[in-house]
Amino acid sequence: MTELALNGIFRSFGPRGAEARALDGVDVTLSAGETVALVGESGSGKTTLARIAIGLDRPDRGSVLLDGRPLADRRGRIAHADRARVQMVFQDPLASFNPHRSVAASVALPLRLHGGLSRAARRDRVLDLLAAVGLDADLGARAPAALSGGQLQRAAIARALATDPALLICDEPVASLDVSVRAQVLNLLARLRRDRGLGILFVSHDLGVVQRIADRTLVLFHGRVVEEGVGPGLWRVARHPYTRALAAAVPDPAVPWRDRPRALPAAVAAGAEAAGPFAIPSGCRYRLRCPHAVPVCAETDPTLEPVGAPGQRVACLRAGDPALAPPQP
Ligand code: SF4
Structure with a gap:
């Protein structure tokens, strides 16, 4: 079973002697099939930890292991196959899409980067992914700005699923959504975890939100x-x-x-x-x-x-x- 282990993570920012300690010895594990919630206020270090978990940032000290092996090499490079296994969903779906590409083209992008599918197979796969997150196929032809916030976050989840990952890192994925839409996206994530055996690291400032789906909750201060x-x-x-x-x-x-x-x-x-x-x-x-x-x-x-x-x-x-x-x- 896939497991991501962050051990003894330290991370500081700023000039030497006046550093801001964002993370001060944090241990987190995430296994396929479980939802781990990371809760804390702004500045608690939760987003920094999420970025480190996906390899977008590197710790000053500590290790990030995927199935017991370092996620990144000494220069921060992540093997193609490992990058496909851990994907991220960002807080602001609109900012995470290229405004000049159709939604379907953005969802297809990881498939192109990871290769192995013909154009027709990619198109079919995108339709499957959109259906899996509850989006009509015709929405794929539209520009990101033409979708609602909830629809776009679903599309972002579809894009994250394109490489068939075992683990999803979700950084405040419902923070910018209305309450009713928020519940729908939470239900979608819960269903994906159940149906696909996904492991989800769910970052939020809202304890009430994470309590709906968390198997384990870590409170960061x-x-x-x-x-x-x-x-x-x-x-x-x-x-x-x-x-x-x-x-x-x-x-x-x-x-x-x-x-x-x-x-x-x-x-x-x-x-x-x-x-x-x-x-x-x-x-x-x-x-x-x-x-x-x-x-x-x-x-x-x-x-x-x-x-x-x-x-x-x-x-x-x-x-x-x-x-x-x-x-x-
Ligand atoms: S009681 Fe003391 S140790 Fe506990 S949280 Fe308050 S200050 Fe910290």
Whole structure:
């Protein structure tokens, strides 16, 4: 089974001595047939990690292995066959299409690059791909700007499927879509995973979105995974104060207010010092925003430890405290 493993990934940007640490020792694995969600706010490092996973960026330290072998060689080149096995879907579908090509021509482009098909076979394959994502064949003849956002994101997914990949890296694929269209695209990704055995790394700032399709969820804060959970219910059992703040923003009308995790107190949120990747504080990197911080949080950098539900791991010195226990059903 295909597996992509990112081990101990470090990545910084900016001039020496004033670097911004985007990723600070992140481990992620993605196997065919599972959906791993990577959640965090802007600047958490999630898009950098997605780009590294597909070989569009290189880590300063750490390894990216596809089935145990380096994805890229020392000069960053990726073997043709491996590039076909891991494909990416971008946030802005319009920006990812050539405006001067028809949608069908763009979907066919990976088939031309990877070769092996006649023109007629490519045309048939494009029609199959458009059908697989629920698009009518006649939409393929149109320019990208003539399609709606949802239709174009479907076309982008069709293009990513052209090389029959085992893994898809999806960077905020529904962030620019209306709520109703968003649900359709999420359902499409869930179906593709089920029918084709795809592994999907789903990057999002919205915990509510990823909870619909995630088998595992990793919560990233300032370049570090601060909580990991299994299954779709992490937001219900979250113990890290940052995950709880994300979970409090999930608008699920089926859950009574008293059962939802508490958001940050307004005074803490408003007065929080935005440390950002340029100024990660000593000890716990979340402590400048954390309403549960105690003095030891300034001295000790917490690591991910098992606590709570099966498969749950939390990087918080107080994760086992009753104050951070999820509400009882
Ligand atoms: S270690 Fe301390 S500061 Fe960090 S999240 Fe836990 S309680 Fe808050």
